[in-house]
Amino acid sequence: MFLPIWFLVPNLAIATALVALAFGAGPSASSLFGMMLAILHYEWVHYVAHIPYSPRTRVGRWIKQYHLRHHFISEKHWFGVSNPTLDGVFGTFHGPDPTGKSATVRKLY
Numbered sequence: 001m002f003l004p005i006w007f008l009v010p011n012l013a014i015a016t017a018l019v020a021l022a023f024g025a026g027p028s029a030s031s032l033f034g035m036m037l038a039i040l041h042y043e044w045v046h047y048v049a050h051i052p053y054s055p056r057t058r059v060g061r062w063i064k065q066y067h068l069r070h071h072f073i074s075e076k077h078w079f080g081v082s083n084p085t086l087d088g089v090f091g092t093f094h095g096p097d098p099t100g101k102s103a104t105v106r107k108l109y
Contacts, residue, residue, distance in 0.1 A: 002043055012036070045082040 012035060020028035048055060049067040063082065070078040077094050080087045087093035 002047070003039065008039065042082045049081070 012032060015035060016028050016032045019031045045063060046067070048060070049064045055061050055064055063080075063084075066078055066084060067081050077092045078084070078087060079090075079092055084093050
């Protein structure tokens with residue numbers, strides 16, 4: 001359920017190095033901290049979406065059910081875990097039942 005360390009560490013290092021090359025050491029430390037906070041937010045929202053817990057806020061409950069549509073209705077829509085912005089950009093944002101349940105949704109590997 002969580003991003004593996006072997007994936008996170010090299011990607012954070014590369015992104016931080018690119019920021020350091022472009023803007024210097026000071027902004028690279030700040031951007032590394034920001035990237036780590038963004039990943040922590042993503043991981044927490046994804047974790048809460050998959051455990052038997054109902055978020056207290058209306059937005060929290062909405063994002064949980066939004067993400068779970070991806071797993072239980074159609075694996076071709078609703079890729080957003082912590083927000084649906086890129087689903088809107090790439091056309092995978094749909095209402096609760098755009099085409100019916102996918103035949104392969106429970107067979108994801």
